[in-house]
Amino acid sequence: MNRRDFLKTASTAAVVAGTGVAAPSIISPARADARQESLLIVSENGPNNLDIHGVGTNVPGYEVSWNCYDRLISHEMKSGPNGVPYYDRDKFKPELAEDMNVGDMSATFKLRKDAVFQDGTPVTAADVKWSLDRAVSVGGFPTFQMKAGSLEQTDQFVVVDDHTVRVDFLRKDRLTIPDLAVIVPCIVNSQLVKKHATADDPWGLEYTKQNTAGSGAYKVVRWRSGTEVVLERHEDWKGGPKPALKRIIWRIVPSAGNRRALLERGDADLSFDLPSKDFAEMKQDGKLSLVSTPYSNGIQYIGMNVTQPPFDNVKVRQAVAYALPYQKIIDAVMFGLAKPMFGAAADTPTEVAWPQPHKYFTDLDKARALLAEAGYPNGFETTLSFNLGFAGVNEPLCILVQESLAQIGIKTTINKIPGANWRTELIKKEMPLITNVFSGWLDYPEYFFFWCYHGQNAVFNTMSYQSPEMDAMIDGARAAAANGDTMAYEKDVKDFVDLAFEEVPRIPLYQPYVNVAMQPNVSGYQYWFHRRLDYRSLAKA
Amino acid sequence: MLSSFLRRLATAIPSLIGVIIVTFLLTRVLPGDTAAYFAGPAATPEAIEEIRVKLGLDKSIPEQFVDYVGALVQGDLGSSLTTGQPVIQDIIDRLPASAELTLFGLFIAIAVAVPLGILAAVRQGSWIDHLCRIVATAGVSLPVFFTGLLLVYVFYYILGWAPAPLGRLDVFAFPPDPITGFLLIDCVLVGDWETLGSALAQLAVPSATLAIFALAPITRITRASMLSVLSSEFVRTARASGLSPFKVIVGYAFRNAMLPVITTLGMVFSFLLGANVLVEKVFAWPGIGSYAVEALIASDYAPVQGFVLAMAIMYVVLNLLIDLLYGVIDPRVRIEG
Numbered sequence: 001m002n003r004r005d006f007l008k009t010a011s012t013a014a015v016v017a018g019t020g021v022a023a024p025s026i027i028s029p030a031r032a033d034a035r036q037e038s039l040l041i042v043s044e045n046g047p048n049n050l051d052i053h054g055v056g057t058n059v060p061g062y063e064v065s066w067n068c069y070d071r072l073i074s075h076e077m078k079s080g081p082n083g084v085p086y087y088d089r090d091k092f093k094p095e096l097a098e099d100m101n102v103g104d105m106s107a108t109f110k111l112r113k114d115a116v117f118q119d120g121t122p123v124t125a126a127d128v129k130w131s132l133d134r135a136v137s138v139g140g141f142p143t144f145q146m147k148a149g150s151l152e153q154t155d156q157f158v159v160v161d162d163h164t165v166r167v168d169f170l171r172k173d174r175l176t177i178p179d180l181a182v183i184v185p186c187i188v189n190s191q192l193v194k195k196h197a198t199a200d201d202p203w204g205l206e207y208t209k210q211n212t213a214g215s216g217a218y219k220v221v222r223w224r225s226g227t228e229v230v231l232e233r234h235e236d237w238k239g240g241p242k243p244a245l246k247r248i249i250w251r252i253v254p255s256a257g258n259r260r261a262l263l264e265r266g267d268a269d270l271s272f273d274l275p276s277k278d279f280a281e282m283k284q285d286g287k288l289s290l291v292s293t294p295y296s297n298g299i300q301y302i303g304m305n306v307t308q309p310p311f312d313n314v315k316v317r318q319a320v321a322y323a324l325p326y327q328k329i330i331d332a333v334m335f336g337l338a339k340p341m342f343g344a345a346a347d348t349p350t351e352v353a354w355p356q357p358h359k360y361f362t363d364l365d366k367a368r369a370l371l372a373e374a375g376y377p378n379g380f381e382t383t384l385s386f387n388l389g390f391a392g393v394n395e396p397l398c399i400l401v402q403e404s405l406a407q408i409g410i411k412t413t414i415n416k417i418p419g420a421n422w423r424t425e426l427i428k429k430e431m432p433l434i435t436n437v438f439s440g441w442l443d444y445p446e447y448f449f450f451w452c453y454h455g456q457n458a459v460f461n462t463m464s465y466q467s468p469e470m471d472a473m474i475d476g477a478r479a480a481a482a483n484g485d486t487m488a489y490e491k492d493v494k495d496f497v498d499l500a501f502e503e504v505p506r507i508p509l510y511q512p513y514v515n516v517a518m519q520p521n522v523s524g525y526q527y528w529f530h531r532r533l534d535y536r537s538l539a540k541a
Numbered sequence: 542m543l544s545s546f547l548r549r550l551a552t553a554i555p556s557l558i559g560v561i562i563v564t565f566l567l568t569r570v571l572p573g574d575t576a577a578y579f580a581g582p583a584a585t586p587e588a589i590e591e592i593r594v595k596l597g598l599d600k601s602i603p604e605q606f607v608d609y610v611g612a613l614v615q616g617d618l619g620s621s622l623t624t625g626q627p628v629i630q631d632i633i634d635r636l637p638a639s640a641e642l643t644l645f646g647l648f649i650a651i652a653v654a655v656p657l658g659i660l661a662a663v664r665q666g667s668w669i670d671h672l673c674r675i676v677a678t679a680g681v682s683l684p685v686f687f688t689g690l691l692l693v694y695v696f697y698y699i700l701g702w703a704p705a706p707l708g709r710l711d712v713f714a715f716p717p718d719p720i721t722g723f724l725l726i727d728c729v730l731v732g733d734w735e736t737l738g739s740a741l742a743q744l745a746v747p748s749a750t751l752a753i754f755a756l757a758p759i760t761r762i763t764r765a766s767m768l769s770v771l772s773s774e775f776v777r778t779a780r781a782s783g784l785s786p787f788k789v790i791v792g793y794a795f796r797n798a799m800l801p802v803i804t805t806l807g808m809v810f811s812f813l814l815g816a817n818v819l820v821e822k823v824f825a826w827p828g829i830g831s832y833a834v835e836a837l838i839a840s841d842y843a844p845v846q847g848f849v850l851a852m853a854i855m856y857v858v859l860n861l862l863i864d865l866l867y868g869v870i871d872p873r874v875r876i877e878g
Contacts, residue, residue, distance in 0.1 A: 034713045042707075048625045055592060056622055140588050209625050224634070225624035226835065227708060227827040249712050253825040257690060258706050261698045267705040389838075419838055423577040427586065 038247040039522070039540060041533070042259050042268040046229060046252040050220055051208035052183050053134055053142045062183050063532035064229065067248075068118075069186030069214035070239045072097040072109050072128065072165075073177075077526060084291050085526040085537070089443050092177065095239045096123060096187055096215065102177060111163040115238045117189040118212065118219045125159040130190035132157040132167075134203045142184045148442065149179020172482035175442055182441050183530055189213040217243050217536045227252055231535070244524070244539035263288055263517055269540065272516040272533065275392050279515045280335035289520050292513040293527045294339045297448055298439020299355045299508045300393070302401065303462045305432045306505050310382070311463075315374035317504045321360040322367035325404040329509060333396045338510035350494045354445035355511055358501045367408045379409020385431045389419025394435055397509075401435070429457075429464050436462060437512065441529045445493050446477040453500055463505035470499055549864055553857040560853040561613070561846075565606055568842040575622070575840045596622075609846070618850070619843030623835055628847035631832060636851060637722030638709055639821070639828035643813045645725075645744055646751030647806070654756045655802070658763025662771060663790060673760050680757035685816045689750040689823035696746055703746045704739070706824045714739040747824040754816055755809050762805040766798040773797075799870055807863045811856060 047061035050068070054061070074095045080086025094100060097109040115123040133154040136146045146152065150173040158166040169176055179185070188208065196207035207213070212220045217237040222230040231248040251268075253259050260278045262268035264287065274282075283290050302324060304311035311317055326342040343361040350356070371379065384402060386394035395416070402412045412433065417425055425431060438460050440447050451458050454474050455466040477492035479485075500506075514531045524537040576593035593599050597608060612619060618628035661673035696703035709724055710716055716724065717731040725744075728737035770776060771794050779789045818830035829848060836844035 038713070040712055048623050054625075055595065139591050144588065224827065225626055225631070226832060227825075251707055251712060251825065253707065254822045254831065255690070255706075255825070258693060258823065258825065261693065262705055262707070265698060265701070265705065267707075421840075427577060427589075 034247070036540070037245065038249055039245050039535070039538060040267070040269045041248065041250045042253040042262055042271045043250065044252070044254055044256070044259070044273050046226055046250065047223070048225065049209045050212050050223065051188075051205065052186065053138050053188075053203065054205050054209050055140060057141070059532070062530055064212070064220060064231075065186055066183050066528075066530060066532060067218045067231065067535045068212040068216040068220060069188065070096045070115070070123075070216050071181055071183075071185055071187065073100055073181045074239075075181055075529075080293060080527055082291065082293060084293055086293065087526070087528050089178070089296075089529075092181060096128070105172075106166050106168045107177065107180075108160070108164065108166045111165070112238055113163055115215055116236050117192070117215045118234050119189065119192060120236075121189060121191060123187060123215050124162050125165045126162075127190045128165045128187055129157045129159050130194075131188040132185055134188065135184050135186075138203055138205065145182060145184045145441075146179065148447070149173060149175040149177075151176065151179060151185075174478075174481040175444065175447065178442050178444075187215060189215070215239070218248060240536060243536045245535060248535050263519070266519060268519075269522050270516065270518045270533075270538075272514065274515060274517060276333070276335045276337045276515070279337060279517065282517060287520075289518045289522065291516045291518070291525055292337055294511040294513055295439045295531065296527075296529055297354065297441075297443040298437060298511060299341055300338075300397075300435065300437045300510055300512055302507045302509065303434045303436060304505055304507075305429065305463055306466075307429070307464045308432060310374070310376060310380050311432060311505075313374045314503055315370050316376065317507075318360075319367045319370035319374065319408065320405065320410070321358075321504045321507045322363045322370065323404055323408045323410070324360075324362065324507060324509070325400045326362055326509060328400050328404075329397055332400065333393060334510065334512075337513045337515060339513070341508040341510050350497050352445070352490045352493045354448050354493075354497065355508060356497065358504075358508060360501075360504070360507065362404070364404075364407055371408055371410075376409070379411065381411045381413070382432045383415045384412040384433045384435070385415040385417055385425065386435050387419060387422040388416045389422060390437075391416070393512075397435055423459075426462055427459055429462070431462075434462060435509075439531075443529060444481070445497070446474055446481060449474045449496055449500070450478065452506070453496070465503070465505040467499070467503070470496060473499070545868075546861075546865065549861055553861070557850075557853060557857065560849060561610070562606075564846045564849040565609060566602075568845050569602055569605075575842065618847040621836060621844040622841045623844070624832070628843045631844065632829065632847055632851050633722065635827055635829045635832050637719075637724075638826060639814070639817055639830060641709075641723050641725065642744065642747055642820070642826060642828060643751065643810065643817055646748040646813060647755060647810060649748055649752035650755035650759055650809070651806070653752065654759035655763050657756075658760040659767055659790065659795060661760065661764045662767035665768065670764075673764060677757040677760050680753050680755070683753065684819075685750060685754050686819040686823055688753050689747065689820050692746050692750055693823065704742045706746070707743075708825045708827055709740060709743055710736065711739045711743065747820050747826060750820050750823075751813055751816060755813055758805055758809050758812075759802065763798070763802050766801040767794060770794045770798040796870075800867060803863060803866055803870065807859055810859060814852065814855075 043060070045058065045060050047058060047064050049057040049061045050064050051057065052062055052065040072095060073092045075087040075089070076091035076093050077085040078088040092100065096111055096115055098112045099110040101108045111123060111125060111128065117123060135142045136152055136154060137143065150170045152170060156168045156170060158168060160166050167180070192213045193204035193207055197204040210223070215237070217234055217239065218231040219234050220229060221232045222228070229250040233243055233246050253262065256275050256278060259268070259271045259274060260282065263271055279290065282288055302320070304317050304320065306312050326340065330336060330338055330340055341355055341357050344357040344359045346359060348359070371377065384398050386398050398414050402414060405412055438452055440451065451460040453461060453465055453470055455468070455471045457464060457466060473492045473496040477489055477496065480489035480492060514527065516525055518525065521541040522538065523541065524539045526534050526537050528534055576589050576596060576598055597605060600608070616629065620627050621631055624631055657673050657676065661670040664670060693703070693706050697706060704711060714736050717727045717733050717736060720727050720730055724740045725737065728734070728740060776789060776794050779793050814830070817828060818834055820826065821828040821831040829851070833845060833848035836848070
């Protein structure tokens with residue numbers, strides 16, 4: 001090729017490209033129909049794995065699992081705090097099982113005879129056994145969650161006949177049955193997955209990472225990681241009434257501003273991870289239907305490491321508890337979209353519930369006095385750490401805390417930790433002062449306390465708080481719950497809540513809300529313990 | 542030409558080896574523990590250790606490097622933990638999206654900037670010269686994400702002209718099976734005009750965002766280079782010989798002013814790939830930039846290494862092309878080279 005030729009071809013190419021831009025834009029009627037039967041969800045993050053049993057499956061992945069797989073049992077709905085349907089912690093309903101019979105040391109489940117997987121094969125007891133075995137064997141989060149309900153060994157799951165399964169209890173534990181209704185013990189099409197299993201991957205995790213193999217109400221038909229997930233209704237689903245929506249299109253839109261624009265322009269049907277500020281403003285506009293529900297069993301808190309001075313001194317911790325700008329945080333950080341967990345009246349009796357408000361409130365004089373009593377009349381210096389992954393909330397929150405603590409002489413340096421690093425830092429348990437959120441799927445006070453206050457010192461006991469007295473009460477409540485001893489249970493719960501507030505290794509700030517924004521024609525939103533969406537009940541008018 | 546091409550290609554090999562070593566080491570010194578991140582919220586130290594072994598992160602750094610290079614030779618870039626897919630697959634899926642956006646943006650920028658630069662040089666000091674200066678200053682001083690959000694706000698939210706910023710295609714348009722991965726080309730190949738229209742509409746605002754950013758350097762360089770050529774003797778001679786102004790400016794002056802413009806285009810293209818990261822975030826564009834950033838946030842080594850490697854290869858190829866173009870445009874360069 002010589003220079004003249006090149007220049008000639010280049011200019012011809014430019015002319016061709018220039019004229020080719022005008023393209024016809026025809027919107028086919030088929031597209032309008034598709035719009036009516038589909039729900040378009042926009043969110044910040046998408047799944048990294050379609051199977052909750054996989055290695056490192058993220059929270060959006062849980063949502064896929066919840067909707068594409070069935071469990072033996074699920075929860076009934078009741079009316080929630082704001083009139084929104086809310087899962088009923090204490091009432092179970094059959095899903096794949098048609099009957100559940102709980103005995104003293106085992107529970108027997110009779111399976112629906114007509115239930116089929118998405119590829120048409122019937123669901124059998126062997127599938128149930130294989131799936132539960134898988135959950136307790138794969139390790140990582142699923143196995144850990146199963147353990148929380150004393151489901152630990154494969155021999156606990158027994159096939160009685162083709163349509164009957166028995167779950168034997170290792171020990172008496174109130175959480176065993178609720179733990180069978182969480183996302184993890186989902187029933188997988190064992191014959192299909194076994195075909196794709198290899199010696200290195202006996203549970204077929206590679207296959208279920210990319211494909212859904214369940215009997216649930218929806219199946220994934222297209223998944224492009226980080227871009228979109230498309231789910232279609234499983235027409236032969238037997239686990240409940242037929243869902244109204246034929247197709248769910250879930251697009252990942254990282255920019256919060258654009259998610260809001262999409263909702264306000266009416267292009268997206270639903271989004272549920274908008275910043276509080278946007279959400280509060282949209283509430284004022286009143287154009288969309290907005291639902292806020294407090295996280296069940298979850299709080300945002302300030303944690304103090306009790307193994308090192310100065311926070312090993314209970315007076316210092318109480319001083320901090322009197323110095324936090326609680327109301328300012330609710331107003332300026334959360335825009336009112338959080339349930340206060342502070343400032344209960346002095347004569348409020350402790351309830352058998354968690355979370356519940358503590359009796360500290362902002363009182364700087366009291367804080368200064370306590371600090372002086374503790375031997376720090378001039379305050380001290382420390383660092384306040386937070387997770388940058390949730391900077392939208394954590395950063396303004398920490399700045400308010402820093403400003404308020406400075407007034408009683410505690411000088412804090414703010415330490416921003418990248419999301420990837422946060423867990424590593426938590427496990428080390430060296431950060432003196434942090435803010436964090438913890439919430440448990442199983443909504444029982446003793447469950448929260450077992451992870452967050454017990455001397456076993458789990459990761460979530462971010463304060464390294466250890467007290468034999470506390471441990472005795474937590475263990476006592478667990479035992480009493482398992483044996484149905486209500487009196488002892490209530491006493492232990494009240495006592496451990498009182499002790500936790502007296503010693504304040506962690507200071508609850510508020511209960512965060514799950515904020516869901518929908519078009520006015522979308523109905524059927526339900527709040528679930530996992531806080532993600534259940535597509536089965538959603539409908540579009 | 543072939544031998545110079547091969548010689549030029551050979552010089553790229555050491556830089557690629559360097560890139561492989563440096564990215565490997567850089568990703569290892571990143572803060573954050575991949576295993577802890579992926580072990581999930583409820584992990585015990587044992588569970589984290591289990592994942593560490595599964596990912597091969599318990600081995601020493603040299604051992605990990607040998608594993609990495611060994612896999613690389615077989616074309617295996619590892620698997621991404623954030624997307625759950627093999628990195629090579631992710632790159633194949635996403636690179637065309639980024640390239641399409643960048644090239645389209647660059648094309649718009651050239652279409653506007655080159656004539657503007659030429660006119661500004663020819664009519665130095667006129668209103669068009671001032672316009673050129675304003676455009677250049679504005680383009681350079683507005684950050685890309687800001688222009689992006691502003692354009693979305695105006696053209697989508699307020700005016701409703703642009704489609705929803707939801708990536709490469711409208712939600713209810715179905716993409717043709719990928720042939721080249723470039724949506725526009727695939728649509729034309731399959732003859733799916735409806736999808737082509739949708740893809741072009743989706744592309745318009747993000748590529749305009751990139752184009753605004755790229756306008757400045759191209760106009761300025763075109764103007765400067767044209768000015769120096771216009772004052773040279775052969776242009777004066779051409780004018781004196783009574784050639785038409787168009788022939789003089791486009792036929793003689795611009796052709797000689799193209800070299801610096803081409804060099805700048807190469808640089809602008811690489812800037813644009815960087816700026817892409819932000820544009821992709823704003824427009825939910827499923828490109829390679831946003832992919833790499835997400836991986837970086839999660840301390841997910843394999844995609845970051847794959848991304849840097851892919852970019853390095855692209856730069857090498859790009860520079861090679863530009864070198865070859867020099868030779869085609871200006872024979873003097875070829876002889877010297």
